[in-house]
Amino acid sequence: MSSNFSSSGQQKAARWHPPSYDIRVETIPIPEIQHPDDVIVKVKLAALCGSDLHIYRGTGGVDKLHTCGHEFIGEVVAVGSSYGKEAAGRPALYSKLKVGDKVVSPFTSNCGECHVCRLGYTARCPKGALFGSPALEGGQAQYVRVPTAGGTLYNLSDSSTWSSALPKEVKEQALTGLSDSSLLMLADILPTGVFAATQAINHPKVAPVITGRPWPLCFNEAGTIDTGNEVSFTDEDKILTVAIVGLGPVGVCAAISLLDTLATRNIPFRIVAIDPLESRREKMKVVYDTLSTSLERVVARKEKVKDCTSGVGATAVLEVVGNNSALTLSYELVRAFGVIVSVGVHGDPPFPLVGRQLYNKNVSLDFGRCPARAMFPPAFDLLVKRQDIFGTVGQPANLIDRIVSLDDAAESYRAFDKGEVGKTIFDPWM
Template sequence: MSANATFSPAGQQKAIRWYPPSYDIRVESIPFPTIQDPDDVIVKVKLAALCGSDLHVYRGHSGIEKDHTCGHEFIGEVIELGSSYGAVSAKGRPALYSNLKVGDKVVSPFTVNCGECHVCRLGYTGRCPEGALFGSPALEGGQAQFIRVPKGGGTLFNLSNPSTWSSGLPQEDRAKALTGFADSSLLLLADILPTGVFAALQALNHPKVAPVITGKPWPLCFSQDVVGLGNEVDFTQEDKLLTIGIVGLGPVGICAAVSILDALSTRQLPYRIVAIDLVESRRDKMKAVYAAVGADGKGNGEFVVCSVEEAKIQVKEWTNGVGCTAVLEIVGHADALALAYDLVRAFGVIVSVGVHGGDLLPLTGRQCYNKNVSLDFGRCPARAMFPLAFDLLVKRQDVFGGVGTEASLIDKIVDFKQAAACYDEFDKNKVGKVIFDPWK
């Protein structure tokens, strides 16, 4: 069921591969993927991206000892389908088993999701029991010319058929976006944009943020029936002002910042945000992105970009030493988590979406108890987040639509020959988001 004359199961393809123990990236010829299960889909990769999470493996911090094809962010075209696909055989299964066709453009979340189990039905797709991470020893990655996608009907998003997912946008707006947007922009839906939206969503919908948003004290903020405050002292404007920290301004951190700004603007919530990074070039990128965001995505608040020490001073001044309502920890490092704890207030929340590879967390039980702090950890359920991320992508093409400008999230698109150099530059903070074109 081939849609491309160059596709041959007996042939060879180019791929970017990692070798243990660390810092060893090679471009090699490997066999084409083949259908191994009726639910499989073979995708011709148009573009694949380099992600910050790839650096954990690259640096040898993940305990992985097996060479494999890198990458978990890819967009491409369906060229072969397993026997599960078809209107009759797919009855009662996720919709793509009925309507996915050879030639359709697809984007994949960074993990396989069956779409049918209890976990997936609840929306926690990133932890599907049948899931696996692309670009790991368990599953070959997307930095290749072709890739096998297990459980494709529950994993992929069909960009050729916008009726196959929910959205807050009219159908015609979705269709227009899918024909008008660059593949490099749509590729952001594989990981970093859903993860940024996930971090913002987790923070703004956390119970400990509710008093600030509702203007009611704990626990009356959860009751729809309570009218008035009785003997309580009325809230001041300061009490209704969200103070948010963002630790880490790599590509995911920028996506989180744009997402939370959009949500605050949409809900017309007053805010103060401090965006923090150790690296000056990342801080400069964040400033340029914020400047590029239209007024409809900024709302009514104050946004500053700081170094670590500057951020501590800023939060102390803003809150009279109380601390942030919520802190988004995007790095996945013990030092970043410790900073988030220092910045957060008592009865505050830390949302951590960075990949933590260390054995121990830098916080003691006593510290967590003494601040009544809530820690929200873990992997983004990217497939479940796709509709919200897509709608934000459409709204914020001022940031997510370009390549190579001062305010573009994507720095450059390169061929596979530059893979080793790009991994090295990304590791040393000399470049931001890089996309590979397997066909250059």
């Protein structure tokens, strides 16, 4: 424990009060170590995320007072007794994490040791919990307790504890040069955007377009099986069309990830991005203009999908909203033998599609929460590469609109809910 930290003090925190639309900044006790695997983090920055709005609006199935927020970056100020000694067979942080280390957390805790975590499905760890929920107090506060922190946190002070495709010197330079506001996006929105794009690009039903070979020959290496009387692909058959429904921060991150991946591969493609809010469409246009040189503009009305595919529909649709109207639109846009990848947080309303609809199109559905900790390495690499978008705050092409005091939490939630502002970051010490 650091000499200037005391868990017996008080802290400022943004708290949600049921039933809805009630955010209050209150003084509450600083969290304490409750388990040997716990860590206490002094929060430097915390973010307001679109999925926070489900609870804010009273539609998240939550009815208990709690501290908000699941995106935070900060400094370790206290560790449990599991840390600082050789921990054979356990995640590396139990041996290496120490007071003073800079860390970023995924939006859920996870043990890093069970079968689910070993497979990389960290968002569904049986021991895990969502920050900013009744199950686990959130990070929109001055301090936060992180359970099973050795399996949860990423140590930004010791990059040897996580993988990267970047050369070691590039990774080290990035960690010293990237702003905390930029690194904070690794908590949720950037890994989730990369996750959505990765699922779409690697889905079996996308393989014929990616490989230029029909089903099921698309799963064999070219030349390993003699072709029969298959009709040759046309140029149109080889164009990958992806629709993105929802241009909030995660939707923009998904578009950036798709563009970055496809630009490095010899695959012709179209991306059609859809959102009812003009401000979000304009943000996507500016982001696209910053990224692109000669690619087709990605922002369009929904009819563009039918127009540019001769009525066939999109190969894949990314649903990044989390409501039934977005799912219904996704079904309307997707082609037969297409895939809908949904990373939006859905509530209680019944699923809007019926089995007959899915059967009639041979549609595949991928649903659910991003395993943010598992997705951290590719998200970090993209963050480093695209600092023109992720590096600063408040410019037209930047994903983060503003950094404000935690005291402004109630107004920030209201404005974000109304679409008046974009991605907002809280400084709990401002």
